[in-house]
Amino acid sequence: MNDIPIRIMQFEFDANELRKSLRGMAGPLGLSMTLPYLEPYLIRTMREALNHTSDPLVEAEVRQFIGQEAQHFRQHRQLNDLLRNCHDGYADIKQIEDEMEADYQRFTATKSLKFNLAYAEGFEAATCALARNSMKYMGTDGEMSDITKLFMWHLTEEIEHRTVTFNIYKHLYGGYFYRLFVGIYGQYHFFRYVYRFARFIAQNQPRTDETQSAGMRKRNRKRRSPKAAFALLGSLLATYLPWYDPANLKLPDNVVRLSEKFSLEALETRGAS
Ligand SMILES: [Fe+2]
Ligand SMILES: [Fe+2]
Secondary structure, three states: OOOOOEEEOOOOOOHHHHHHHOOOOHHHHHHHHHHHHHHHHHHHHHHHHHOOOOOHHHHHHHHHHHHHHHHHHHHHHHHHHHHHHOOHHHOOHHHHHHHHHHHHHHHHHHOOHHHHHHHHHHHHHHHHHHHHHHHHHHOOOOOOOHHHHHHHHHHHHHHHOOOHHHHHHHHHOOOOHHHHHHHHHHHHHHHHHHHHHHHHHHHOOOOOOOOOOHHHHHHHHHHOOHHHHHHHHHHHHHOOOOOOOHHHOOOOOHHHHHHHHHHHHOOEEEOOO
């Protein structure tokens, strides 16, 4: 089993820094807005899957996965609350949040476990590709603000639990085409919401002359470079191949260093193997 420690983190988000980030970070902030809806849906799905699991190793991984995801959406919810409250023009973002929550409640109530697990694996495969790319192209050196740290901690843990949804799907159902097609549908469904949130944040941002810090500008430039975009597309397409298995992925060198760093910074760590 991979090491999937549940880290209880403490972040102090700076409202001023957040206001300065609105211009350059609408994409990551749009992603953050989805997580208090997406991750509880993943947790509901995995809890249901546990009722059908007969492999103790798969079960242990799933429990650690649930623990990590539960911390992620709680931390992102704090950042999202700050975002919603930092500017009057953001109050209506709640309408997109409600729509997304209704979708996921409907999926839990009406879709099969097989569908929901294939959706989960589509999401996890995409976020693991995104995480590996961000670490490789954005770099992880230098001082990080707590907002940047939140994303880096989350991406690190997405890499740590990269095999979990894949393994439980294989354990309960196996097969390739259903997982692939529902996974791609899941990615379309999910990233459409990321895009809608990001567009809302960008279009409704306050008129301000506050400027980004040099470090923030540098990271945003790297994130948006054509080289990083092509590499991300390549990593994502590789997850669609029949022989894709997240256990065989080559990880960026800095993953181990970040895992150790966040374990040291955690208030508490539960269940590290
Ligand atoms: Fe997560
Ligand atoms: Fe995840």
